Amino acid sequence: QAPWSLLLPSLMRTRAPTPSYSNDNPPEFDSPAYFTPVTKSVKVGTRLIRVVVEYLITGGNSSSKFKLDKTSGWITVASSLTADMNKIFLIDITASDRGNPPLSARTSVRIAVTEENHHTPEFSQSQISATVPESLAVGTAIRTLSARDKDKEMNGLITYNITSGNDKGLFALNSKTGVLSLAQPLDFEEKQQHELRVSATDGGWIAKTSYVSVTVHVTDVNDNPPVFDPDEYFPVVQENVPSGTTVVKMNAVDRDSGANAVMAYVIQSSDSDLFVINPNTGQIYVTGTLDREKEEKISLKVLAKNTGSIRGADIDEVFVNITILDANDPPVFTQELYDVQVSEGLSPGGLVTFVSAEDSDSVPSWSRFSYSIAPEFDKNVFTINPKTGQVSVAAELDRETTPVYNLTVLAVDTGTPPATGSTTVIVNLEDINDNGPTLTTAYAEVMENQRAGTAVTTLTASDPDLPPNQGPFLYSLLNSGSANSYFSLSPAGVLTTSREIDREQISDFYLSVVIKDSGVPQMSSTGTIHIKINDQNDNPSEPRSMEIYGCQRMPFQPLQEWGAVPELPRRLQLPLQIRLCRYYF
The missing domain is CATH 2.60.40.60 (Cadherins)
Structure with missing residues (x-):
């Protein structure tokens, strides 16, 4: 079969024979009519539809565009369809058996000649997501998936299908409209996210398909009651425990999440008033003095109730059987x-x-x-x-x-x-003042040639001690080095220039700064700040010179003129040196 052949299911079925010698069951088609598209450029001889019994074309093929192989059952193209664009051929087929007398059945095959299927359907997004509650009613639309196909007519008709991710059949997709809806109930506690892969297939004879990923996020609703684990408790407690001692912590689980899983605990009935329960944590603790000689065993009935809105039963109950032990009282x-x-x-x-x-x-x-x-x-x-x-x-x-x-x-x-x-x-x-401050400003820049008093930066420091052993800090320059003559530092940490600075002479300064805190006794430390001097275009370019050198080789001729030196442009303004030489032979 050629790759462009279209293989359709069998066009007919034969009834099971009855125990009789007469031929009373004619062949029977699966459908009264069949249809297949075919592009106008299909090659002659291409198979279109296969039938499995002996068939004859009995009508609709006057132009002999198609032929039927009686043996193999294939309808093939008999002549070029290029000129038959948009035409529909309706071919009648008769199926006859070989009984006595022979019986027959008839059906029709529609063959539509179409353009080439040039384009693939395109989704506007490669990833689509939707969020729905787990209580979403079956049949509710979740999202409409839409693809476009630039082809026309049948080649542009799109069919949608869920190709993966729907093993349990939770979702349904309308093959024509692309509407994704819920087919079966969701359960957040079982699965919170569903990943579907949806295809869009056009109606071309050789169909083209594109895909999109659809993520359905399921949100929780309050649909599960609390459940105790275990279903009965047997704690023991000594008689001499102080009031407030925890005896046991109840454990109930709600399969919901977030606010839907919040529950409250309550003692519904008790043999004693010496025990209370924390409604939030489920901890049962003693509220008085226990006496084993009076009560050795106490039984409580504890409920766990869902605090949210829930349909149906929203509680679970459990018995807590407490045994009081006689023991050595602790200090x-x-x-x-x-x-x-x-x-x-x-x-x-x-x-x-x-x-x-x-x-x-x-x-x-x-x-x-x-x-x-x-x-x-x-x-x-x-x-x-x-x-x-x-x-x-x-x-x-x-x-x-x-x-x-x-x-x-x-x-x-x-x-x-x-x-x-x-x-x-x-x-x-x-706190005591046992830490000196640390300089946190380590770098600053200033332009050269600025007048004295130009602000460079304001220093900052930190101190791990607590107030009043921290700031305000006092800043000063360490009296060492010539760099101090270029800068001034106020006690508040404002660093300014003391004179104009020439970057070509000094481009970087490293100033040692003393920082003192406000604690008693006062603590101090020394830090270094790097000051970079930025350049200005304040120096002329260096002078340059030009030299012209020429040489001539010629027979000796006294008083012969060398030639003229061309006049140089005045704009060059350069020192000029001319050197000439001549060789004689």
Whole structure:
């Protein structure tokens, strides 16, 4: 088959024979009529349509433009169609079987002669995106995809199709209008983005196709209730825990996202009023004093409710079965929080604060305890006396590196097992003036030949200390080097010229600047600023000279004239040197 041949499906089907010796079933066509386009420049002999039984052309082919091969079933071009542009040939075909008596069926084939299909359909964009909510109703139009084909008539008719990305059939595309619509419900929790590839195919005999990528973004709607995991809780708590101790943190998951996943926790029923729940975090904590001898097990029914608008059930429930254990009471600190301030200049060994705890256990081994700093604080900056609770400095402090230390101090008794109480010690470092300022202006430029007092730049500096140990800063030039005679610097940092500067003599200056802060004691430092002198066209060009040299070789002839030297233009204004020579033979 030639590459330009058009192979269509079988034009007919034959009924299954009945158990009879008579021929009572004629051939049957799949369609009462068939159609194929063909370009006017198609080569003679090109196959158009194939049939699979014995056919005859019985009408519509008076010009003998086409012929039918009875054996192979192909309709082919019999003569040139160049002059038949835009014509439509209607050919009648009869299919006959070989029964006794022979039976037949008829159909027609329309062949339209068209122009060459020169152009491919074109989308205006190579990438198209649309955003829809997951609750979008099936059948709703999402986007209209449009392509243009510069061909006319049938060659310009476009058919749209989704070629990939629609494996689950979520989307439908109108093949004629290009309207993309929803065919099945979306689920944001399953997939948030769908990548489709859409084709646009024209109606040419040899069809041409272009493609566009379509991205459908799915946004979330509140369509999922909270779900607890696990579906039942069995926490344990010691009877001597202080009020506010967290017993368990509930965990409910909402498959929605963002605001649609926000939920609230609530205790619907309880055997005790000693437990409350944080509605936002789901943490259940103690609000009073527990007594295992009175209540050993307490059951709570906890709900997780979706706070948004949702259709149908928006809650889940779970039982929390709390077991209260009898245990050694830990030491209790006299303060839950110690917030102290010390100078960053405090030397190692200096006192930071005292912490104090009490243990009311009646058993002696349970009431003795020692202090320590929690092991997670491993910087070894502070130490604590295990008996007295004195917190001291163990290393050099630097507020500019670490301004605040958050220590967890423990009191561990000698019970079996040991009970531990804790408190928080926040150490805030107070600033001292221990850092000199740093010059941040390192470069400036000024034009040469400027009069004295011309502004060059205003210097700036930084200081890691806190006010009042920072600015305002005082600036001055270090009294060294000849460069100082060219510039003046005010205490506020305004740098100006002191005299006119000739770049051809000095093109760069490096000034040493002293900066002082406002702290007590006052700190200072030295920085360097590079001043570049920019050039002006203030020097004439250097003088130049011209030399003319000529030489002549000739027989000796006394008193012979050499020739005339041409007059030079006056505009040259150059020193002129002329050298002449002559050789005789």
